Amino acid sequence: xxxxxxxxxxxxxxxxxxxxxxxxxxxxxxxxxxxxxxxxxxxxxxxxxxxxxxxxxxxxxxxxxxxxxxxxxxxxxxxxxxxxxxxxxxxxxxxxxxxxxxxxxxxxxxxxxxxxxxxxxxxxxxxxxxxxxxxxxxxxxxxxxxxxxxxxxxxxxxxxxxxxxxxxxxxxxxxxxxxxxxxxxxxxxxxxxxxxxxxxxxxxxxxxxxxxxxxxxxxxxxxxxxxxxxxxxxxxxxxxxxxxxxxxxxxxxxxxxxxxxxxxxxxxxxxxxx
Numbered sequence: 001x002x003x004x005x006x007x008x009x010x011x012x013x014x015x016x017x018x019x020x021x022x023x024x025x026x027x028x029x030x031x032x033x034x035x036x037x038x039x040x041x042x043x044x045x046x047x048x049x050x051x052x053x054x055x056x057x058x059x060x061x062x063x064x065x066x067x068x069x070x071x072x073x074x075x076x077x078x079x080x081x082x083x084x085x086x087x088x089x090x091x092x093x094x095x096x097x098x099x100x101x102x103x104x105x106x107x108x109x110x111x112x113x114x115x116x117x118x119x120x121x122x123x124x125x126x127x128x129x130x131x132x133x134x135x136x137x138x139x140x141x142x143x144x145x146x147x148x149x150x151x152x153x154x155x156x157x158x159x160x161x162x163x164x165x166x167x168x169x170x171x172x173x174x175x176x177x178x179x180x181x182x183x184x185x186x187x188x189x190x191x192x193x194x195x196x197x198x199x200x201x202x203x204x205x206x207x208x209x210x211x212x213x214x215x216x217x218x219x220x221x222x223x224x225x226x227x228x229x230x231x232x233x234x235x236x237x238x239x240x241x242x243x244x245x246x247x248x249x250x251x252x253x254x255x256x257x258x259x260x261x262x263x264x265x266x267x268x269x270x271x272x273x274x
Contacts, residue, residue, distance in 0.1 A: 006045075006049050006051055006122075008118055011163050012118055012119055014159070014163070015115075015122075016042075016053065017056050017058070018097070018158075019038055019041060019095065019096045019097075020042050020056060021067065022035040022066060022067060022070060022098075023039035023041075023042040023043075025063050025066070026039045027039065028063075028244075028246075031067070031244075032064060032067035032068050032071060032245075033067035033068075033071045035070070035098055037101055037102075038098050045126065060245075060246045060249050061249045061252075064245045064249055065236070065266065065267045068239065068242075069188045069267045070097070070158065072234060072236060073099075073156055073158055073186050073187075073188070073269060074099060074102050076186040076269070077089060077099070077103050077105075077154055077156060077186070078103055080152075080154040081106065081109050081154065084152040085106045085108045085109065086151055087109050087151060087153060087183075088109070088110045088111075088112065088147060088151050088152070088153040088154070088183075089103075089109060089153070089156070090112045090114060090153060090154070090155045090156070090180075091111070091113050091114060091156050091158075092155065092160055092172075093115055093138060093157065093158070093160035094114060094115050095159075096119075096123060096126060096127060097158070099156070100131050101129065110132065110151075111130070111131040112132045112134055112147060113132070113133050113134065114134040114136065114138060114143075115134075115135070115136075116135070116137060119135075120133040120134070120135040138160070138168075139171075139172065142175075147176075147179055147180065149179055149181060151181070152181070152183045153176075153180040153182070153183035153184075154186070155173075155184070155186070157186075157188075158188055159188060161189070161190055161195070162190050162195040162198055162214060170221075170226070173221070173226045174224060174225060174226045176226075177226045178226075183273075184231070184271065184274070185221075185271070185273075185274065186269060186270070186271050186272075187270055188267055189214070189215070191214050191215070191216045191264050191265055192214045192215065193214070193216075193265060194264075194266075196214070197265075216264070218230055218233040218268075222272075226274065228273070228274050229272060229273050229274070230270070230272055231271040231273050232270075233268060233269075234269040234270075234271070235257070235260065235263040235266070235268050236263075236266060236267040237253050237267075238257045238263065253266070
């Protein structure tokens with residue numbers, strides 16, 4: 001019998017959507033991310049709370065794209081900490097992501113997982129590790145003062161852009177790049193259309209969310225007064241891992257890959273330096 005209850009807002013509940021997507025990918029014949037720890041955590045949550053992951057209505061396209069974007073963001077982080085073994089990593093809206101375990105940083109790296117208090121409580125229960133937990137609403141001012149300001153920093157923001165109101169994402173990034181001396185930012189960048197269309201996705205509709213934030217031009221963040229310079233825009237429709245997508249998702253993705261404009265409506269990883 002379930003012994004616990006989950007008390008999460010709809011936005012916070014999206015962490016279960018991405019967790020389950022990574023878990024399903026790990027069980028695929030050819031996993032893209034292969035996050036078996038995510039599968040173990042999802043199983044424990046289902047056993048402890050009776051949470052019905054099936055209600056999230058995850059389609060194969062979402063499972064594949066979630067796994068691929070996580071893999072590509074992990075690659076950026078691994079490259080950074082290989083060059084800066086004393087770095088600070090800041091994972092914004094971390095949810096129940098097992099990124100620290102996947103990236104396995106050296107002991108000199110300080111890793112900060114940032115999310116709502118209800119979420120950091122879940123991390124303590126299901127993902128006890130060596131990360132520093134910052135329990136906050138990321139739109140609140142001054143929380144960045146808890147971060148070290150004397151080392152290069154890698155900021156990662158996966159999946160949170162569409163759900164932050166107004167210009168709060170830009171404000172948060174400005175605060176971080178002001179606090180941190182130098183480093184990089186990596187995020188999955190939604191276009192305005194892609195963010196708007198999310199509200200009609202079955203998984204997002206199941207949680208009652210209304211995502212809306214995005215930007216089209218990958219150079220736009222260079223005008224946020226955050227000291228950002230675009231390093232790369234990676235269109236994931238054109239990556240080799242698409243070969244592991246299930247059909248017909250693979251065929252549709254390869255068709256989209258022929259057009260840069262169409263590819264940008266899919267998943268893209270944006271990489272900046274500050």
